[in-house]
Amino acid sequence: MRNDRPDVCYAFDLTGDAAVVVRAVRRRRRIHNEVVWEGPLDDPGKGFAQAVAGALFEARAGRALTVAAMPAAQSIIRQLTAPFPSISKARKVLPALLDIQLPFPLETCVYQFCMPMRDNHQVKALAVVAQAAALQSRIDDCASAGVDPMRMDHEALAIWSQSIAETAPVPGERRVVLYLARDHHVMVIGRGASFESAHSGQAGLDKLASDGSAPSGDAKNSFTGRVQRVLRAHIPDLENTAVAWFWAGPGADRQALCKELENELPAAITYRAHTHGATFLANGLADRALHPEREPTCDLRTGAMTHPLSQRLAQKTARRMALGYLALGALIIAVNTGWLQFLGSRTRQAGNYVRELAQSVAPKANIQYGQELLVAQRAYEKDQESLQPFLRAFGVSASRQIKEILDTARRHGIQIEGLTLRDDYVSLQGASAQWTDCDAILEVLAQWGFSTQPPVRKDAGPDEKVHFSIEGTR
Amino acid sequence: MRVPHKQNILWILAGCLMVGAGYLCLYTWRQTGVLTRKLDRLHETALQMRDLAATAQADRACLETFNALPDKTLTSVRELLLSAVPGTAARVNERAPEPMIDGWTLHRVDITFDTIPLKAMSRFIMAAEQERPPWRISECSIIASDKQAGHGRVSLLLEGLEQKDGP
Numbered sequence: 001m002r003n004d005r006p007d008v009c010y011a012f013d014l015t016g017d018a019a020v021v022v023r024a025v026r027r028r029r030r031i032h033n034e035v036v037w038e039g040p041l042d043d044p045g046k047g048f049a050q051a052v053a054g055a056l057f058e059a060r061a062g063r064a065l066t067v068a069a070m071p072a073a074q075s076i077i078r079q080l081t082a083p084f085p086s087i088s089k090a091r092k093v094l095p096a097l098l099d100i101q102l103p104f105p106l107e108t109c110v111y112q113f114c115m116p117m118r119d120n121h122q123v124k125a126l127a128v129v130a131q132a133a134a135l136q137s138r139i140d141d142c143a144s145a146g147v148d149p150m151r152m153d154h155e156a157l158a159i160w161s162q163s164i165a166e167t168a169p170v171p172g173e174r175r176v177v178l179y180l181a182r183d184h185h186v187m188v189i190g191r192g193a194s195f196e197s198a199h200s201g202q203a204g205l206d207k208l209a210s211d212g213s214a215p216s217g218d219a220k221n222s223f224t225g226r227v228q229r230v231l232r233a234h235i236p237d238l239e240n241t242a243v244a245w246f247w248a249g250p251g252a253d254r255q256a257l258c259k260e261l262e263n264e265l266p267a268a269i270t271y272r273a274h275t276h277g278a279t280f281l282a283n284g285l286a287d288r289a290l291h292p293e294r295e296p297t298c299d300l301r302t303g304a305m306t307h308p309l310s311q312r313l314a315q316k317t318a319r320r321m322a323l324g325y326l327a328l329g330a331l332i333i334a335v336n337t338g339w340l341q342f343l344g345s346r347t348r349q350a351g352n353y354v355r356e357l358a359q360s361v362a363p364k365a366n367i368q369y370g371q372e373l374l375v376a377q378r379a380y381e382k383d384q385e386s387l388q389p390f391l392r393a394f395g396v397s398a399s400r401q402i403k404e405i406l407d408t409a410r411r412h413g414i415q416i417e418g419l420t421l422r423d424d425y426v427s428l429q430g431a432s433a434q435w436t437d438c439d440a441i442l443e444v445l446a447q448w449g450f451s452t453q454p455p456v457r458k459d460a461g462p463d464e465k466v467h468f469s470i471e472g473t474r
Numbered sequence: 475m476r477v478p479h480k481q482n483i484l485w486i487l488a489g490c491l492m493v494g495a496g497y498l499c500l501y502t503w504r505q506t507g508v509l510t511r512k513l514d515r516l517h518e519t520a521l522q523m524r525d526l527a528a529t530a531q532a533d534r535a536c537l538e539t540f541n542a543l544p545d546k547t548l549t550s551v552r553e554l555l556l557s558a559v560p561g562t563a564a565r566v567n568e569r570a571p572e573p574m575i576d577g578w579t580l581h582r583v584d585i586t587f588d589t590i591p592l593k594a595m596s597r598f599i600m601a602a603e604q605e606r607p608p609w610r611i612s613e614c615s616i617i618a619s620d621k622q623a624g625h626g627r628v629s630l631l632l633e634g635l636e637q638k639d640g641p
Contacts, residue, residue, distance in 0.1 A: 315481060322484040329491030336495070336502040343509040350516035357523040361530045373519050373526075380530050386575040389635055390536040398611030399599040406592065419616040 005317070008064035010036070010055035011286035012147050013279075016183045017041050019145065020279050021051040023064075024286035031290055033283055041145050052146045059150060059309055062316065067289040068142050068149035069281060070300055072156040072186045072200035075130035076102070079196070080113070082123040087116050090123035098127045110135050110305060114157075114296030126195065128154050128298050135300055150307040152300040153285050155179075156198030160188045161294065162284030163246055166274050169193045174235055174243045176269075178227070179281065180251020182206050187227060189234050195296060199230050205250055209257050224264035231266070243269045252277035392423065401448055408444050412437045415465070426450050426472045431465040438468045450474050540607065541576065546637035549605045551583045558601035559594045562587060578637045582612070587628040589619055595628050602632060609634045 007027070013020040021037040037043075037051040058064035080097045082090035094113050099106040109129050116125040130138075135152065142149055163177040171192045179186040183204040190196045203223040235241050245265075247258045252273040262271045274280055288294060301307050306314075351369070358365075358372035362379030398421060409416050409430065414437055418429040426445060432438055438455050445452050452472035460466055540546070555564055569582040587595065595616070602609035613631035 319481050319484060322481065322488045325488035326484070326491055329488060329495040332495035333491070333498055336498045340502055340505060340509075343506060343513070347509055347513055347516065350513055350520060354516055354520050354523055357520065357527045360527050361523070373522060376523060376526055376530075380526055383530065383533065383575070387533050387537060389574060389580050389633060390540055390578075391533060392612075392633075393540070393608060393610055393635065394536050397603055398614055399596065399603055402599070402611075402614060402616075403596060406596075415618070416616070417618050419614070421611075421614045423612065 005290075005292065005313075006058075006062065006064050007290070008058055009286045009289040010051075010058070010064055010066045011282040011284075011289065012055075012066065012068040012142070012149060013282040013285070014041075014068060014142060014145055014147065015181050018182065019048055020282045021048070021055070022279055022282035022286050023055075024283070024290055026290045031287055033279070033286060035279055035282075038278055049146060056148075062309075062313065065151060065289050066147070066149045067151040067153055067285045068138075068147060069155040069158055069285055070130055070135065070138055070152050071184070072154070072198050073184060073202075074134040074138060075128065075154060075300075077154065077156060077195075077198050078127045078129070080125050080127050082125070085118055085121045085123065087118065087123050090116055090125065094125055094127065098129065102129065104131060108132055110300050110302060112298055112300065112302065114298055126296050128157070128296075128300065130300055132305070135305060139301075139305070148307070150301070150310045150313075151289055152305075153288055154298045154300070155281065156186050156188050156200070157195065157296055157298050158281055158284035158288055159186055159248060160190060160195045160198075161288050161296075162280055163188070163248060163274060164193055165284070165287060167244075167246065167272070170242075170244070174241055175246065176231065176243060177246045177248050177274075178251075179249040180205055180208075180247065180254075181249050181281075185223075185249075185251070187230055189230075197234065201226055205254070205257075208251075208261075209254065220261065220264060224261060227265065238266050239268045241268075245269045245271045247271070247273040248277060248280045250278050252280070395423070396448060404444055404448075405441065408440050412440050414438065414441065417467075424474045426452075426470070426474075428470045429468070431463070431467045433465060435466050437466070438470065441470060445470070445472050448474075537576065540578065540635060540637075543606055546578075546607060548581060548607055548609070548634045548636040551585065551602075551609070551632065554602055554605070554609070555585075555598065558598040559590065562590055562594060564590075574635065576637070578635050581634050581636055583609075583632045583634075585630045585632060589622070589625050590628050592616070592624055592626055592628075595626075599630070605634075607635050 007025060009024045011022045011024065013022075017040055019037060019039070019041050020035070023034045023036045025032045025034075036054065037048050039047065041048055043049075055064060055066050059066050078098060078101050080094055080101075082093050082097065084090065091113070094116070095106060095111070098111060102109065108131055110132050111127055111129040114126040114128060116123050138152065139149075159177055159179045163175070169175060169192045173192065175190050175192075177188040179188070181204050183202070183206055185201050185204055187199045187201075188195065188197075189199075201223070203219060203226075207219050208223060231238060235243060251257065252275075255273070258271070258273060265271075276283065288297065301310065354372050355367060358367050358376040361376040365375050365379055367375045401421060402419070405419065405428070406416065408414075412432065414430050414432045416428065416430045418427070420427040428441060430438065430441075435457065438457070442452055442455065450472035451474065452470055456469040458467045551566055551568075555562065555566070565584075565586040567584040569584065572580040574580050599611055599614075602611070609632045611630055612633045613629070615629040617627045619625040619627065
C-alpha cells in the first residue's frame with residue numbers, strides 16, 4: 001500500500017534571532033538536503049519569509065512536512081523500565097512509572113514513549129516529556145517567527161540520530177555528542193547506536209566566544225567543569241573507557257575553540273567534529289521526519305496539539321488504508337469466487353462427460369445424477385445377453401481349431417479317437433507312439449486360449465501305443 | 475482527533491468486506507476439498523465409463539457388421555449338406571429359434587453324421603462358416619471310427635443369425 005507520507009520535509013532550526021531552514025527530499029530511500037535559508041529571522045531581503053512561504057505552500061498542498069525542535073532545556077527524557085516482558089502490558093504502566101519521576105503532574109504534560117523493547121524479562125522505553133505550556137510556548141515562538149511546524153521533534157534525539165547517521169557507531173563504544181549552538185549547548189550520551197541521556201546548558205557560542213576568538217577563562221571553566229561532571233556521572237571509569245567525542249552544531253565549525261575546550265577535557269577521549277555544523281540539527285530533524293521508521297521517533301504535537309495539516313494527512317492515510325482494505329477484500333472475494341466458479345465448471349464438465357459416456361452406452365435410459373456408471377453397467381449387461389451370438393460370430397472359428405488339432409495330430413503320428421470342442425471346453429482322446437507326443441496338442445490348445453489339465457496317460461498296451469486323454473477349459 | 479463520518483463508514487465497509495472475505499476464504503477452502511474429492515471421483519468414474527463405452531461400442535460394431543450385410547437370410551442347412559457333402563446321411567434337428575436384438579433371430583441346428591469322412595466334415599464346416607450370414611460351429615464332437623480310417627461319428631451344433639423383416 002502506498003504511503004501517503006510526503007517525500008519532502010522543511011526542517012526549521014530556530015535559535016534566538018537566527019534560523020536555518022533545510023528542505024529535504026526523499027528519493028529512492030535517499031535523502032537530499034538543500035539549505036533554503038541560513039541567517040537572521042528579520043532578513044531585509046525577505047529570504048526567511050520566502051522560505052517559510054514555500055514550506056507553507058507545499059505543506060498545505062500535502063506535499064511536505066514541516067518540523068521544528070523542542071529545546072532539550074524545555075523538555076525531559078527519561079529511561080523507564082517496566083518489570084515484565086510484555087510490551088503491551090508495559091505500555092499500560094509506563095505513564096505511571098513516568099509520573100513518579102516527574103517534578104510536575106503528568107496531566108499537565110505532553111509525552112511520548114519511544115522504542116519500548118524487551119530486555120532480560122523487562123521492557124525498556126524512552127520517555128520524552130514536555131509540559132504542555134512549554135510546548136505551547138515553543139509553538140507560539142515558532143508562530144511569532146511565522147513558522148507553524150506540523151511536527152515537534154526533540155532536539156537531543158535529532159542531534160543523536162544525525163550523529164549516528166553521519167558516523168556509524170561502533171558497537172559498545174560510548175559516544176558523546178556535544179552540540180554547541182549560539183545560545184546553548186546540548187550534550188548527548190549514548191552507547192553504540194543507543195541513546196542514553198541528554199543534558200543541556202546555557203553556555204553557547206555567544207558566551208564562550210562571541211567573536212570567534214578564544215573563550216574567556218570563566219566561561220570556559222564553567223563549561224568544561226559542567227561537562228566533566230556529567231561525563232564522570234555517566235562514565236566513571238573515563239580513563240579506561242573508549243569514548244568517541246563529536247563536536248556538532250555551529251560550534252563544530254570553530255576548530256580553534258574546540259581545540260581550546262578539548263585541552264580542558266579528559267585526554268583519553270578521541271575528539272572529532274561533525275561537518276555541516278550550522279545545518280546539523282535541521283538535517284537531523286528532516287531526516288527523522290522523512291524516516292518515521294527510525295527509532296527513537298518523536299513528535300510532541302499529539303492529542304489536542306496535533307497540527308491540523310497532520311490531522312488531515314493522518315485522515316488521508318486512514319482513508320487510503322480503508323480503501324486499500326476495501327480493494328483487498330474485493331480482490332479476495334473475486335479470487336475466491338473465480339476459483340469456486342472454476343472448480344464448479346470443471347466438476348460440471350466432468351459430470352457432463354460422464355453423462356455423455358453413460359448415454360452412449362445406455363441411450364434409452366433415464367440416467368439420474370450419480371447413477372451413470374450403475375445404469376450404464378446394467379444397460380451393458382442387458383445388451384450383452386442379446387449381443388452374445390453376434391460377438392461369438394467374430395470369435396475363433398471352430399473349423400480352424402479342428403483343422404489345426406487334426407493337422408498337429410497327423411504330423412506327430414497321433415491317432416485321434418475322440419474330440420469334443422465347445423466355446424469353453426475341449427476334450428480329446430487319442431493314442432501316440434511316444435509318451436510325450438501329446439504335448440504338441442497341449443501347445444495348440446494353449447495357443448487357442450484353453451487351460452488344460454495335465455494329460456491322463458496310460459502305459460503302452462497291446463497296440464504298443466500310449467493312450468492319453470486331455471481336458472481343458474477356456 | 476475527530477474522525478469524519480464518511481471515513482467511519484469506509485472503515486465499517488472495509489471491515490465488513492474483510493470479514494466477508496475471510497468467511498469466503500474459509501468456505502472456499504472447505505469447498506475446494508469437497509469439489510476436489512468430487513472431481514477425483516468423477517475422474518475415476520469417467521475412466522471406467524470410457525472403458526465400458528469403448529467395449530460397448532466394439533460390441534455394437536459386431537451387430538452393425540451383421541446389419542450391414544446385403545442379404546440377411548441364412549442358407550438352409552439341408553441345402554448346405556446337399557452342396558458340401560452330397561450323399562452323406564445326416565440327422566438334422568432344428569431347435570426353436572430365439573429372437574435377438576434389432577429383429578435378428580438366433581437359429582440353432584443339431585446335425586449328426588453317424589459316419590462321415592473327416593475331410594468331408596471339414597469341407598462342410600468350412601462351407602457353413604463361409605456363408606453370409608455365417609453358420610457357426612458352436613459344438614463339435616468327433617468319435618473316430620474303429621472300422622474305417624479317417625471316418626468317424628460327428629455331432630455338430632450350428633448357430634446362425636437371421637433377419638427376415640428388418641429391425
